[in-house]
Amino acid sequence: MLSLSFFLTFGLVAAETGINAWLRYAPLPSAMSHPTLPASIVALNTSANSPVDTAGLELQKGISSIFGKNLTIASHSSTSASIVVGTVSEYASAYGQSPKTPQLENDGFWLNTTGPSVQILGQNERGALYGAFEYLSMLAQGNFSKVAYASNPAAPVRWVNQWDNLDGSIERGYGGNSIFFTNGLVVNTTDRVSQYARLLASIGINGVVVNNVNANSSLLSPTNVAGLGRLADAFRPYGVQVGISLDFASPTEGLVYGNLSSYDPLDAGVISWWQNVTDTIYRTVPDFAGYLVKADSEGQPGPLTDNRTLADGANLFANALKPHGGILMFRAFVYNDMINETDWKADRANAAVQFFSGLDGKFADNVIIQIKYGPIDFQIREPTSPLFAYLQNTSTAIELEVTQEYLGQQCHLVYLPPLWKTVLDFDLRKNHQPSLVRDIITGKRFNRPLGGSAAVVNVGLNDTWLGSHLSMSNLYAYGRLAWNWAEDPEAILEDWTRLTFSPDPTVIQTITNLSMSSWPAYENYSGNLGIQTLTDILYTHFGPNPASQDGNGWGQWTRADGKTIGMDRTVSNGTGFSGQYPQEIMEMYENITTTPDNLVLWFHHVNYTHQLHSGETVIQHFYNAHYAGAETAQTFPTQWEGLQGKIDAERYNETLFRLTYQAGHSIVWRDAITRFYHNLSGIADSQSRVTHHPWRIEAESMKLEGYMPYTVSPFETASNNTAIVTSSNSTMGTASAVLTFPNGTYDVGVNFYDLLGGQSKFNLNINNDFVGQWTADNVETGRLGHAPSVYLDGHSATRVTFRNVTIKKGDRLEITGTPDGIEPAPLDYVVFLPKGVVD
Numbered sequence: 018m019l020s021l022s023f024f025l026t027f028g029l030v031a032a033e034t035g036i037n038a039w040l041r042y043a044p045l046p047s048a049m050s051h052p053t054l055p056a057s058i059v060a061l062n063t064s065a066n067s068p069v070d071t072a073g074l075e076l077q078k079g080i081s082s083i084f085g086k087n088l089t090i091a092s093h094s095s096t097s098a099s100i101v102v103g104t105v106s107e108y109a110s111a112y113g114q115s116p117k118t119p120q121l122e123n124d125g126f127w128l129n130t131t132g133p134s135v136q137i138l139g140q141n142e143r144g145a146l147y148g149a150f151e152y153l154s155m156l157a158q159g160n161f162s163k164v165a166y167a168s169n170p171a172a173p174v175r176w177v178n179q180w181d182n183l184d185g186s187i188e189r190g191y192g193g194n195s196i197f198f199t200n201g202l203v204v205n206t207t208d209r210v211s212q213y214a215r216l217l218a219s220i221g222i223n224g225v226v227v228n229n230v231n232a233n234s235s236l237l238s239p240t241n242v243a244g245l246g247r248l249a250d251a252f253r254p255y256g257v258q259v260g261i262s263l264d265f266a267s268p269t270e271g272l273v274y275g276n277l278s279s280y281d282p283l284d285a286g287v288i289s290w291w292q293n294v295t296d297t298i299y300r301t302v303p304d305f306a307g308y309l310v311k312a313d314s315e316g317q318p319g320p321l322t323d324n325r326t327l328a329d330g331a332n333l334f335a336n337a338l339k340p341h342g343g344i345l346m347f348r349a350f351v352y353n354d355m356i357n358e359t360d361w362k363a364d365r366a367n368a369a370v371q372f373f374s375g376l377d378g379k380f381a382d383n384v385i386i387q388i389k390y391g392p393i394d395f396q397i398r399e400p401t402s403p404l405f406a407y408l409q410n411t412s413t414a415i416e417l418e419v420t421q422e423y424l425g426q427q428c429h430l431v432y433l434p435p436l437w438k439t440v441l442d443f444d445l446r447k448n449h450q451p452s453l454v455r456d457i458i459t460g461k462r463f464n465r466p467l468g469g470s471a472a473v474v475n476v477g478l479n480d481t482w483l484g485s486h487l488s489m490s491n492l493y494a495y496g497r498l499a500w501n502w503a504e505d506p507e508a509i510l511e512d513w514t515r516l517t518f519s520p521d522p523t524v525i526q527t528i529t530n531l532s533m534s535s536w537p538a539y540e541n542y543s544g545n546l547g548i549q550t551l552t553d554i555l556y557t558h559f560g561p562n563p564a565s566q567d568g569n570g571w572g573q574w575t576r577a578d579g580k581t582i583g584m585d586r587t588v589s590n591g592t593g594f595s596g597q598y599p600q601e602i603m604e605m606y607e608n609i610t611t612t613p614d615n616l617v618l619w620f621h622h623v624n625y626t627h628q629l630h631s632g633e634t635v636i637q638h639f640y641n642a643h644y645a646g647a648e649t650a651q652t653f654p655t656q657w658e659g660l661q662g663k664i665d666a667e668r669y670n671e672t673l674f675r676l677t678y679q680a681g682h683s684i685v686w687r688d689a690i691t692r693f694y695h696n697l698s699g700i701a702d703s704q705s706r707v708t709h710h711p712w713r714i715e716a717e718s719m720k721l722e723g724y725m726p727y728t729v730s731p732f733e734t735a736s737n738n739t740a741i742v743t744s745s746n747s748t749m750g751t752a753s754a755v756l757t758f759p760n761g762t763y764d765v766g767v768n769f770y771d772l773l774g775g776q777s778k779f780n781l782n783i784n785n786d787f788v789g790q791w792t793a794d795n796v797e798t799g800r801l802g803h804a805p806s807v808y809l810d811g812h813s814a815t816r817v818t819f820r821n822v823t824i825k826k827g828d829r830l831e832i833t834g835t836p837d838g839i840e841p842a843p844l845d846y847v848v849f850l851p852k853g854v855v856d
């Protein structure tokens with residue numbers, strides 16, 4: 018049992034920016050027993066900047082930071098007790114005997130702490146570095162147990178993708194600008210690149226694709242290829258190989274190496290053009306990982322232009338890479354984004370299997386097909402992509418998204434591994450045999466030599482990397498899972514919390530509670546029953562806008578009308594998508610009675626009054642889930658407040674700010690979605706919550722001076738469809754009301770809109786007494802990094818809350834708003850919340 022004084026020490030920690038993430042190596046509290054460690058480190062036969070060299074330095078730094086002990090580093094064997102790190106073969110030659118390790122696979126390691134010396138031996142140098150990080154992770158968590166085990170990765174490809182543009186912006190990035198590029202060029206200073214490499218190596222990641230899949234051929238210019246050399250030099254000491262995304266049409270763009278008239282993958286000129294480019298890259302980056310290609314997708318060029326197959330396209334690059342040992346990751350995200358919703362059988366979900374039909378086995382053996390987890394696009398819940406079962410003679414990798422594009426953009430806490438697990442642990446029952454997705458991508462199920470995973474991460478220059486401290490658990494967990502998909506997401510989270518914040522059990526329990534309830538909560542308040550994340554798919558992908566799903570060619574349809582909702586993807590009457598699965602799975606989804614509730618609207622088109630297995634109707638489930646999800650999110654800030662003093666003030670406050678924002682924005686989501694479907698279906702909420710807000714005062718019903726009503730679009734993103742804006746962009750407005758609520762103490766929430774392009778100021782008084790003030794500047798200051806909006810809508814709608822305000826009936830509430838730039842100090846409503854009420 019740990020003493021009280023042990024935990025009190027946690028209150029004293031200095032402010033932290035988050036830049037070291039889970040590699041802080043915080044000093045262990047003195048009350049914790051410390052192990053007897055060897056006095057020296059032996060890093061076997063290292064050359065400067067090799068992974069084993071890095072391992073030695075990392076062990077030295079980590080042990081000094083955790084225990085205040087300074088260990089020396091030698092590069093030759095020693096007879097005294099030491100921490101020995103190196104490859105198995107270097108160990109054998111240095112010590113004159115082979116270590117007693119089981120057979121290790123590529124990148125695997127052996128960790129033995131049972132003797133006076135500690136052995137950290139890798140199958141290769143990279144493996145040795147991974148072992149060193151594993152040992153340090155144990156020490157940093159106060160785990161000094163005697164262990165001797167081998168650890169091997171689940172798959173050879175454990176990559177991350179960055180969607181960084183050469184101008185320094187990042188597509189779907191919410192943590193600042195690129196650490197790799199600025200102004201069209203690779204950066205000169207690579208400190209942040211090295212720090213990222215360190216983070217990635219510590220979780221077993223061995224490859225990084227540094228630029229956007231929507232690629233730009235100027236990355237191939239001689240200056241930028243030299244720049245790639247700099248990036249590779251920064252990644253190499255950590256065993257991370259660099260790859261790049263390619264623009265399929267590069268040969269015709271005239272930016273580098275001449276201008277061809279076509280990019281036909283079977284054209285001899287095109288083939289030698291790419292061979293030349295590839296050879297040039299390998300001269301600068303001899304350990305270059307390979308290419309990632311997005312072709313014939315969302316306007317990107319590809320082989321289909323020349324009536325060639327996707328396999329022809331992929332093999333073009335694979336053949337160029339092959340002599341150098343490189344890999345070609347070819348994305349399965351190929352679809353037509355102009356399909357016609359009036360065609361009942363049209364279905365974007367069908368695209369991947371259709372486009373790859375007939376191509377299984379036609380890809381070169383260094384090609385890996387990189388498949389998003391679901392058939393559409395990183396939604397809150399999707400069924401497993403059937404392509405995983407379709408490709409048996411082709412290597413595959415799963416594509417995940419750490420960056421929370423459709424899932425709150427790091428402004429909402431959503432711990433993603435439980436979502437990923439719904440796909441990775443899914444059994445596709447190919448040929449009636451167990452066929453877990455995780456066994457398919459790791460090559461085990463179909464005996465493939467290559468395979469693995471890639472996660473779109475999109476870290477940026479922000480000190481927190483992703484924009485939010487808590488979101489980093491997703492990156493950490495991705496690496497841990499890519500190494501071993503069978504790991505438990507909750508156990509990973511606990512390790513991450515111990516390393517990132519504190520071993521204090523209250524901290525671990527709170528962050529576990531928050532994180533493990535976060536994905537279910539987000540699903541509840543964003544999109545239920547497999548209908549997808551009901552966000553604005555045409556604009557920011559952030560806030561609610563259910564109408565944007567339908568009536569366009571993107572194919573993320575809900576087919577909602579006044580009576581019915583959902584996509585009929587059955588073979589018998591719908592798009593036939595369920596028929597792309599192996600028979601047992603097809604039969605389950607084909608039949609509504611065996612389709613799980615959480616995917617019913619993905620596979621079936623039903624009445625709002627259809628009764629689910631749960632006994633609820635679809636529409637009542639929508640209402641209940643949205644209220645439940647938002648209610649859970651309301652507890653996030655208060656749960657976090659229990660950690661005050663147990664976490665440094667900087668990370669405590671920044672996280673509290675985000676969780677408070679999430680609580681407010683979850684109400685925006687809840688109200689928008691429930692009101693949208695209430696309006697569409699005309700069916701009342703059996704609990705009479707939807708459209709009934711007894712504790713609100715609508716801004717438009719207040720006495721307005723210098724303010725005027727404004728009809729918001731989409732309507733459901735304003736309470737009662739209407740907000741108020743100042744009558745001019747330069748003059749202050751005032752909204753006032755006499756309070757009729759019973760005397761008492763309330764939390765007062767004010768819903769307003771925070772647009773990009775202005776920093777309006779607000780002031781809230783009751784009876785001329787100051788209650789609070791705030792500025793709508795979260796997007797301009799970057800305090801919230803989500804994609805911004807220049808409109809009053811579900812992205813800009815937000816809430817500020819003032820706690821414990823005592824009022825009497827008859828008091829006068831007054832809000833003044835001072836507009837700024839294009840932002841007319843927009844207000845939606847004020848809500849007086851008695852204790853325990855969520856509205």
Ligand code: GCU
Nearest residue numbers: 188189230231311350394422
């Ligand atoms: C999504 C995302 C795009 C991205 C695309 C892809 O559609 O919104 O930004 O380019 O996926 O994965 O290629």
